Amino acid sequence: MTTLDDLPIRDDLRGLSPYGAPHLHLPVELNVNENTHPIPEDVARDIIESIARELMTVNRYPDREFSDLRDSLAAYLNADSSAPGLTRENIWAANGSNEVLQHILQAFGGPGRTVLGFPPTYSMHSIIAASTGTEWVAGTRDAEFQISPATAVDWIERTKPDIVFFCAPNNPTGTALGLDTIAAAYDATDGIVVVDEAYAEFMPDGDPTALSLLEGRPRLLVSRTMSKAFAFAGARLGYLAADPAVIDAMRLVRLPYHLSALTQAAAVAALAHAPEMLAMVDDIKHQRDRMVEVLTELGYTPWPSAANFVLFGGVSDPEGLWQQLLDRGIIIRNLSIPGHLRVSAGTAAETTAFLDAMRELTPMVAPGGASDDPR
Numbered sequence: 001m002t003t004l005d006d007l008p009i010r011d012d013l014r015g016l017s018p019y020g021a022p023h024l025h026l027p028v029e030l031n032v033n034e035n036t037h038p039i040p041e042d043v044a045r046d047i048i049e050s051i052a053r054e055l056m057t058v059n060r061y062p063d064r065e066f067s068d069l070r071d072s073l074a075a076y077l078n079a080d081s082s083a084p085g086l087t088r089e090n091i092w093a094a095n096g097s098n099e100v101l102q103h104i105l106q107a108f109g110g111p112g113r114t115v116l117g118f119p120p121t122y123s124m125h126s127i128i129a130a131s132t133g134t135e136w137v138a139g140t141r142d143a144e145f146q147i148s149p150a151t152a153v154d155w156i157e158r159t160k161p162d163i164v165f166f167c168a169p170n171n172p173t174g175t176a177l178g179l180d181t182i183a184a185a186y187d188a189t190d191g192i193v194v195v196d197e198a199y200a201e202f203m204p205d206g207d208p209t210a211l212s213l214l215e216g217r218p219r220l221l222v223s224r225t226m227s228k229a230f231a232f233a234g235a236r237l238g239y240l241a242a243d244p245a246v247i248d249a250m251r252l253v254r255l256p257y258h259l260s261a262l263t264q265a266a267a268v269a270a271l272a273h274a275p276e277m278l279a280m281v282d283d284i285k286h287q288r289d290r291m292v293e294v295l296t297e298l299g300y301t302p303w304p305s306a307a308n309f310v311l312f313g314g315v316s317d318p319e320g321l322w323q324q325l326l327d328r329g330i331i332i333r334n335l336s337i338p339g340h341l342r343v344s345a346g347t348a349a350e351t352t353a354f355l356d357a358m359r360e361l362t363p364m365v366a367p368g369g370a371s372d373d374p375r
């Protein structure tokens with residue numbers, strides 16, 4: 001049998017592993033941070049009508065500049081009161097923010113260039129670095145997964161990266177990132193600074209995002225996605241807000257017509273219903289907080305999360321617990337962080353199912369630490 005090793009594959013890809021979240025269909029799927037609520041039916045009908053209209057002209061290539069979609073995305077971001085007045089000139093989009101990140105590395109990374117990231121963070125950042133031939137430089141975090149301005153600047157001065165990747169809030173830890181760290185990192189480099197804000201909509205109400213830093217910082221790029229809060233993961237739509245010159249750079253590396261007419265139509269229709277699409281966000285944040293509360297009661301150590309998931313420590317056998325949950329029809333995520341697992345906030349019922357299973361699977365510990373008090 002032929003294996004990868006037998007092929008004349010690029011030397012720098014030998015021995016690498018692909019993105020590997022297990023894709024299993026189970027009654028309770030809390031493993032990849034999707035919005036687990038289906039989209040409202042009236043919105044779905046509207047999206048279907050838009051797609052149907054677009055189908056009538058699908059013999060033609062789509063709008064290569066996806067101008068309507070960029071207008072819709074700019075309008076959506078401008079609803080954030082801390083954001084500057086963005087126009088279509090500031091917006092890029094692709095098939096998921098993963099493709100946006102790939103475009104960024106194609107344009108600004110590549111062989112002989114480096115990207116600095118701060119693990120534990122989103123695994124795709126280093127995977128896309130590898131696939132574009134960009135060297136991944138792993139920085140370190142402070143206590144409790146924080147990154148202070150001093151820590152970021154220190155890593156930038158020591159390693160002189162071409163690109164700096166932040167993830168805010170950070171996946172898989174849920175940690176928020178101070179705007180002071182992003183601003184300090186920007187001032188410390190002549191390179192590109194990317195803030196992956198896939199979970200921005202789950203941040204505490206009123207907290208400003210990196211969008212508020214864009215004005216006057218042409219090397220700052222803020223990426224977003226419709227895959228998480230917006231309940232649109234299957235449609236594949238990610239986007240970027242940045243200086244118009246950065247958008248021009250993206251045009252150099254994208255494939256022509258990379259966003260299908262159907263994708264564009266679906267996303268524009270969904271964005272026209274933004275408040276309905278985001279209606280469940282407050283409930284999801286509530287379910288996340290329930291998870292933190294109950295996991296703490298059970299003796300685990302959940303980390304504070306500004307996203308729609310919770311990373312919790314104090315797990316003596318992550319692989320074993322992951323499997324026992326799976327046996328009960330519940331899938332969460334084992335990221336190979338020692339003693340930790342990550343779970344996405346689900347609907348109220350899914351969250352209850354997870355927490356009930358955790359109660360069942362966790363040996364009772366009485367106050368003071370004695371186990372299994374029989375009372």
Ligand SMILES: *Cc1c(COP(=O)(O)O)cnc(C)c1O
Pocket residue numbers: 033095096097098099122167171196198224225226227228233236237238
């Ligand atoms: C889920 C996630 C994404 C989203 O990727 P898409 O390609 O838009 O689905 C991007 N960044 C982070 C940190 C994520 O967790």
